[in-house]
Amino acid sequence: MIRSMAVAFDQSDEAHDALFIAIDLSHRLAIPLTVIHSVGLLEVASRDSSGDIGAIEDSVTKMCRMLGLNLGDLSIELRTLDSSPVEGVKLLVDDENIDLVVVGSRGHSIDDSLLGSTSHQLIEHLGRPVLVVPRMKK
Numbered sequence: 001m002i003r004s005m006a007v008a009f010d011q012s013d014e015a016h017d018a019l020f021i022a023i024d025l026s027h028r029l030a031i032p033l034t035v036i037h038s039v040g041l042l043e044v045a046s047r048d049s050s051g052d053i054g055a056i057e058d059s060v061t062k063m064c065r066m067l068g069l070n071l072g073d074l075s076i077e078l079r080t081l082d083s084s085p086v087e088g089v090k091l092l093v094d095d096e097n098i099d100l101v102v103v104g105s106r107g108h109s110i111d112d113s114l115l116g117s118t119s120h121q122l123i124e125h126l127g128r129p130v131l132v133v134p135r136m137k138k
């Protein structure tokens with residue numbers, strides 16, 4: 001049974017797609033969602049360290065509006081970690097006993113058949129379900 005969920009978030013387009021899906025699932029399943037931002041996630045994605053908790057809050061609020069949801073009606077917690085992406089997500093997910101992890105995928109390959117390195121490593125090392133969200137066509 002899925003009682004809690006987390007999404008790895010780094011401000012990339014792929015992470016925004018994963019956040020959109022995670023918020024929708026959290027609402028539909030009526031379960032809490034933890035948005036995890038690891039400093040390493042942002043640095044790997046954009047080589048930019050300007051992201052902060054305010055920018056993440058703005059993204060969460062925007063996704064809720066896009067889904068027609070009121071942020072106050074959802075159970076969403078934002079967590080920032082000062083660690084490598086996979087290590088940080090794994091530690092928090094294990095500590096909080098989170099049932100499902102949602103992550104975007106960059107699919108670095110010629111035919112987009114390979115997962116991004118973070119999503120692949122999370123699948124390999126978490127020991128729990130991981131939902132990998134491909135880049136959604138707009």
